[in-house]
Amino acid sequence: MRHLISVLIENESGALSRVAGLFSARGYNIESLTVAPTEDPSLSRMTIITSGSDEIIEQITKQLNKLIETVKVVDLSEAPHLERELMLLKVRATGKDREEMKRMTDIFRARIVDVTDTTYVIELTGNQGKLDAFIQAIDPALILETVRSGVCGIGRGERVLRA
Amino acid sequence: MLLTGAEIVVQCLQRENVKYVFGYPGGAVLHIYDAFFQQDEIRHVLVRHEQAAVHAADGYARASGEVGVALVTSGPGATNAVTGIATAYGDSIPVVILSGQVPTAMIGQDAFQEVDTVGITRPCVKHNFLVKDVAELAETIKKAFHIARTGRPGPVLVDIPKDVSAAKCEFHYPETVTMRSYNPVVKGHQGQIRKAVKALREAKRPILYAGGGVILADAADELTALARRLEAPVTTTLMALGAYPASDRQFLGMPGMHGTYEANLALHHADVVLAVGARFDDRVIGSPEHFAAEPRTIIHIDIDPSSISKRVKADLPIVGDVRHVFADFLRILDEEGLSAPSEALAPWWERIEQWRARRCLAYEQPSDGLIKPQYVIDTLWKVTKGEAIVTSDVGQHQMWAAQYYRFDHPRRWLNSGGLGTMGVGLPYAMGARFARPEAPVVCVTGEASIQMCIQELSTCKQFRLPLKIVNLNNGYLGMVRQWQELFHGGRYSESYMDSLPDFAALARAYGHVGIRVDHPADLQPVLERAFTEHANELVFLDVRIDPRENVYPMIQGGKGLTEMILSADDL
Ligand SMILES: Cc1ncc(C[n+]2csc(CCOP(=O)(O)OP(=O)(O)O)c2C)c(N)n1
Ligand SMILES: [Mg+2]
Numbered sequence: 202m203r204h205l206i207s208v209l210i211e212n213e214s215g216a217l218s219r220v221a222g223l224f225s226a227r228g229y230n231i232e233s234l235t236v237a238p239t240e241d242p243s244l245s246r247m248t249i250i251t252s253g254s255d256e257i258i259e260q261i262t263k264q265l266n267k268l269i270e271t272v273k274v275v276d277l278s279e280a281p282h283l284e285r286e287l288m289l290l291k292v293r294a295t296g297k298d299r300e301e302m303k304r305m306t307d308i309f310r311a312r313i314v315d316v317t318d319t320t321y322v323i324e325l326t327g328n329q330g331k332l333d334a335f336i337q338a339i340d341p342a343l344i345l346e347t348v349r350s351g352v353c354g355i356g357r358g359e360r361v362l363r364a
Numbered sequence: 365m366l367l368t369g370a371e372i373v374v375q376c377l378q379r380e381n382v383k384y385v386f387g388y389p390g391g392a393v394l395h396i397y398d399a400f401f402q403q404d405e406i407r408h409v410l411v412r413h414e415q416a417a418v419h420a421a422d423g424y425a426r427a428s429g430e431v432g433v434a435l436v437t438s439g440p441g442a443t444n445a446v447t448g449i450a451t452a453y454g455d456s457i458p459v460v461i462l463s464g465q466v467p468t469a470m471i472g473q474d475a476f477q478e479v480d481t482v483g484i485t486r487p488c489v490k491h492n493f494l495v496k497d498v499a500e501l502a503e504t505i506k507k508a509f510h511i512a513r514t515g516r517p518g519p520v521l522v523d524i525p526k527d528v529s530a531a532k533c534e535f536h537y538p539e540t541v542t543m544r545s546y547n548p549v550v551k552g553h554q555g556q557i558r559k560a561v562k563a564l565r566e567a568k569r570p571i572l573y574a575g576g577g578v579i580l581a582d583a584a585d586e587l588t589a590l591a592r593r594l595e596a597p598v599t600t601t602l603m604a605l606g607a608y609p610a611s612d613r614q615f616l617g618m619p620g621m622h623g624t625y626e627a628n629l630a631l632h633h634a635d636v637v638l639a640v641g642a643r644f645d646d647r648v649i650g651s652p653e654h655f656a657a658e659p660r661t662i663i664h665i666d667i668d669p670s671s672i673s674k675r676v677k678a679d680l681p682i683v684g685d686v687r688h689v690f691a692d693f694l695r696i697l698d699e700e701g702l703s704a705p706s707e708a709l710a711p712w713w714e715r716i717e718q719w720r721a722r723r724c725l726a727y728e729q730p731s732d733g734l735i736k737p738q739y740v741i742d743t744l745w746k747v748t749k750g751e752a753i754v755t756s757d758v759g760q761h762q763m764w765a766a767q768y769y770r771f772d773h774p775r776r777w778l779n780s781g782g783l784g785t786m787g788v789g790l791p792y793a794m795g796a797r798f799a800r801p802e803a804p805v806v807c808v809t810g811e812a813s814i815q816m817c818i819q820e821l822s823t824c825k826q827f828r829l830p831l832k833i834v835n836l837n838n839g840y841l842g843m844v845r846q847w848q849e850l851f852h853g854g855r856y857s858e859s860y861m862d863s864l865p866d867f868a869a870l871a872r873a874y875g876h877v878g879i880r881v882d883h884p885a886d887l888q889p890v891l892e893r894a895f896t897e898h899a900n901e902l903v904f905l906d907v908r909i910d911p912r913e914n915v916y917p918m919i920q921g922g923k924g925l926t927e928m929i930l931s932a933d934d935l
Contacts, residue, residue, distance in 0.1 A: 211545055215494075219486060226487050256673070263670035269491040269511060272545040364544055 203232075204258050205278045205354045207362055208247040211270040212238050219268050220247065229253065229261055233351035244272065244364055248353045272364045281357040284328045288335070289314075291346040294321040298343055309335050320345065328352075369498045369529035370395035373462065376505040378405050379537045382433050384424060384798050385409065386417040390437025391477060392464025395529040409798065409827060412819035414441050416791040418448020418519075419817070422457045423788070423795025426778045427753060429582060431458045431512050432795065438464045439477030442523075443484065447785060449519050450488035454782025455603060456580060458517035460508050461489075467527040468496055481523045490518030498531040503538055510541045515548030516668040517580055548667060552684030552692060560638070560663045560680050561696045565705070567636035567661075569712045570596040573619065576603030576781065577641015577666060577686055584608065584774040586690035587640070593697050595705050597716055599627040601642055603781040606771035611750075616716065617725075620648040621919050622763045625724040625928060628917075630716055632658060632925040640665045641686050644676040646921070652676055654924025665689050724917050724930055725767055734910035735884050737761065737836050741768035744806065744834060747891045752776070752804040752832075755792035757813030758784045760842035763915045765808040787816030793831045794820060804832065804895060811837040811864055811906075821874035824902050832894050833904045835867055838911040846914045850935065871904030880906045 210216050217236055224231045232250040239246050251261060258276065265274045294302050295318075306313055306323055309331070315322035325335055329352060336347070356362065367375065373396050377385065386409045389397045400408050411417045414436045421432030432452075436445045442463045452459045466475040482494045491511050493504050501524070508520040564570055572594070578587050584607045591598045591614055598608045599619045608615055617624030619631050631637065631649075637660055642648070649655040652675050664671075664678035665686055672681045682689055729739040741764050744752075754769050755778040756762040762779055771777050778792045793807040814835055824831060844859040868878030877898050881890050887907065894903040917928045929935060 215482065215486075218483070222486055256677075260670060260674060267668065267670050269543075269546050 202254075202258070203250065203252045203278070204276055205282065205284060205352065206249045206251060206262065206265070207275045207277050207354060208249065208265055209239070209272040209362060209364055210245050210247060210268070211272065212243050212245040213270055216245065216270045219270065220249075220265065223264055223268065224251075227260070227264065229257065235351040235353050241364070248351070250352050273362060275356070275362050277354045277356055280360060282354050282360075283357060284352050284354045285326055286329055286332055286352045287350040288325045288332045289348045290323045290325065290335075290344065292321050292323060292339065293319065293343040293345060295319050298340070302339070302343070305335070305339055309338070311335065365535065366532040367535040368395060368399070368532050369501050369524065370399035372498070372501050372533070372535050373505065373524070373529065374399045374403055374406065375535055376502055376537060377433065380431070380509050382406055382431075385433045385435050386411055386420040386424070386795070387435030388414050388417055388437065388441060390441050390464065392438035392441075392466060392526045393435060393529070395526065396435065396462070396464070396524070408435075409794075409823065411791070411823050413817065414444035415448045415787065416794075416817050416820045416823070418445045418452065418459065418461060419788050419791035420795040420798075421459050421461075422448065422452040423755065423778055423792030424799045425452075425457050425459055425795070426792070427775055427796035428799035429775065430799070431460055431509055433460050433462070435462045436464070437477070438466055438481065439479050442479060442481040446484060446488065447787075449485055449521065451780050451783045451785040451788060452519040453488045453490070455576060455780065456517050457519065458512040459519040460505075460512050461519060461521040463521060463523050464529070465494070465523045465525040468525045469527070471525065481521070485521050488519075489521050490516075492521040492523065494523045495525070495528050498528050498533040501528060501533070502535060503541075506538050507541050507543070511546065515546075516577075549683050550685045550688055552665065552682045552689040554692065556680055556682045557689060557692045558696060560682060561693055561700075563636050563661050563663060563680065564594055564596070564638060567596075568708065569633060569635040570594060570709075571630050571634040571637055572596050572598045573601075573631060573637055573639045573642055574598065574604045574607050575601045575640065575642025578604050578607040579774045581641060581667070581686040582774070583641075583687040583690055586687055586694065590690055590693055593694065595709055596638075597630050597713075599623070599631060601645070601648055601781070602766055602779065604641070605766060605777045606774045609772040610770035611772055616720070618766060619925070620645075621650070621921070622767065622915050622917065623648075625722050625917055625930065626716055626719040628919070628925040628928060629719050633715075634660055636661045636663065638663045638665070639678075640690075641667075643671045643674065646675075649676065650919050650921070650923050650925060650927075654927075722930070729884055731884060733884070735881070735887060735907060737764045737838075737909045737913055738768050739884065740834065740836060740887060740907055740909065741765055741808065743888050743891060744808070745769045747888065747895060748804055748806065752806045753778065753796045753800060755779065755789045755796060755805070755807045757789035757809045757816075758786045758843075759810045759813055760838070760846060760913070760915050761808055761810045761813075761836040764836070786813040789813060790817050790820045790824075790831075790833065793833075794823060794827075794829055797829045797831060806832045806834060808834045808836065810842060811835055811839065811867065812841050812861060814867075818870075821871060821876060821902070821904075825875045828900075829902060830898075830900050831902050833871075833902070835904065835906045836909050837864075837867070837906055838909050838913070839864065840911055843915070849914070850918075851920065867904060867906040871902070876902040876904055878904045878906065880908070882908050
């Protein structure tokens with residue numbers, strides 16, 4: 202089962218490699234990992250997408266909690282939550298493809314954020330499924346580069362993760 | 365007053381009441397060694413290899429319950445220390461390792477004797493730090509000690525660049541540490557504890573299964589009190605020998621691969637298992653599937669939640685310090701006024717006595733034959749009246765020591781259970797002797813293991829450590845040979861070592877007493893002399909034992925607790 206785990210962790214050099222090392226040393230899956238400081242610059246927030254049986258997910262949360270720099274760990278996928286990922290896509294935009302690309306961008310409510318005579322850079326946010334669908338919808342031969350940020354997640358409503 | 369980083373290191377160690385530092389100097393720690401030279405409160409023990417520095421600090425911690433401290437230089441000093449650090453980590457031993465590092469401005473430039481010590485040690489420490497600013501040094505060392513000794517203990521490394529140990533700064537040692545990210549649980553959940561007490565009282569076939577956590581928590585007395593109240597049998601793992609008196613009737617011996625018949629069968633057939641500070645290791649229960657096939661209620665107490673339900677699902681998990689949780693158990697039993705469960709448990713004890721009657725550890729020592737290793741440990745136990753601190757290395761000799769030296773007290777049995785590191789025996793004995801200078805300290809080793817840290821005989825001479833080394837010399841990597849004999853068709857691939865040194869002569873070359881023992885009749889008198897005539901000297905006994913002897917009982921890797929081989933006849 203796919204899980205989305207959020208971690209509040211001290212913003213120290215080395216904290217990221219402790220988390221990454223934990224996943225590789227114990228053979229846990231890691232599909233994506235995002236990390237950036239929070240409004241309190243001494244704290245970072247990580248979002249990890251992983252998968253495994255209930256026993257493995259239980260071990261993952263326990264092992265993450267065990268890291269000395271970890272302040273809090275929550276499995277967001279246990280309750281209603283939001284997921285967002287940002288994608289930047291550089292595509293070939295010439296001739297009739299140029300118009301088609303613009304049309305797809307509008308349909309997916311994406312934005313064109315860089316324009317040249319021959320290329321567009323398209324920005325799209327959404328959940329993973331929406332980003333995947335966009336890639337499916339356009340001609341793969343036109344894709345020059347794809348950059349995805351990895352998923353960030355947050356609980357809905359009053360469910361708050363703070364130090 | 366302004367102090368240099370090096371002086372701050374020394375001050376911090378003094379504030380932590382550190383009495384010994386085990387170390388080895390080098391370029392990156394020269395300032396720190398200079399500061400040591402100018403004080404005489406802390407004694408520095410100069411080892412002959414950094415691996416032994418960490419092992420000795422680890423042995424000191426095991427014997428004393430205090431944090432052990434090691435000091436090594438950058439690069440090769442730090443890499444040599446890694447085996448020691450991983451060994452301490454494997455058994456959750458509180459050790460602080462201070463390592464020198466190249467100056468901050470040179471980090472990342474492949475400088476002379478630069479390695480990424482924090483990176484190399486990250487997977488085998490509880491935590492580690494690189495100190496980039498002298499202003500953070502004191503607080504970091506304080507945190508290192510705090511983290512090493514609290515919660516589930518473990519090694520913590522502090523990497524100190526050379527410019528940091530030279531820089532000056534105002535010294536202030538924090539009295540306490542608070543870390544928002546690190547607050548180990550101490551008290552167990554009261555509701556869970558009540559449920560556990562109830563399950564134990566209602567059990568028809570209870571067993572207490574204690575692991576190294578009981579020793580680490582100094583909870584041996586509480587374990588004993590609880591076992592007596594419940595009248596339940598007790599088995600203690602390799603790491604917990606001495607947590608419950610081996611001479612007591614309720615003690616079944618150690619469980620696992622080389623555990624006793626009665627301990628393994630009782631653990632398997634129990635209806636309620638109280639697991640404390642233990643982790644259902646593969647060397648204890650073998651196959652988790654085989655174990656899980658039998659229905660039973662498992663109560664699991666551990667300070668580390670990640671140890672619970674890792675290999676075997678717990679029905680009643682209790683996270684907390686074992687000593688506190690036991691105190692709660694005992695209080696609840698008092699409140700409820702326990703009637704003696706004797707009658708209810710009589711059939712269970714009857715079964716256990718039948719298993720015990722198999723006398724799975726019986727052996728024979730022919731009076732004119734080869735010396736049997738079991739007889740050596742038995743005799744050692746007699747001569748030392750069971751009161752010695754015994755360290756061991758890794759192999760058959762380790763298992764014989766664990767099986768035949770009957771430990772009645774905690775912190776008397778020091779060995780590498782988790783990592784299984786050959787070479788720990790002698791440095792552990794050194795550390796133990798510094799921790800308990802009045803106690804007889806014996807290292808039971810093998811001719812292969814001892815050679816992994818044999819250079820420390822020189823340290824023993826310098827510090828006049830009157831250790832007794834009992835080398836169970838079978839001329840083989842015996843444990844490897846045993847597996848090859850049993851599971852690899854007797855193809856003894858590289859388990860025989862040619863050209864062994866004359867160990868007795870080697871010991872003499874280091875300035876100690878060296879004696880070779882070949883005949884059973886000589887053993888006891890020689891051992892006695894080692895503790896009387898040579899009480900103040902290091903004595904190396906090179907005991908030539910039966911090279912074909914195997915360790916039994918045995919459960920083959922991956923098999924279950926009921927699939928024991930009791931002797932060669934079972935094969
Ligand atoms: C550092 C290290 N290398 C290899 C091993 C694998 N190993 C386990 S026991 C053993 C043989 C030990 O021989 P010896 O010290 O003579 O003890 P014996 O089994 O003969 O009593 C070996 C090689 C180990 N445990 N540690
Ligand atoms: Mg041997």
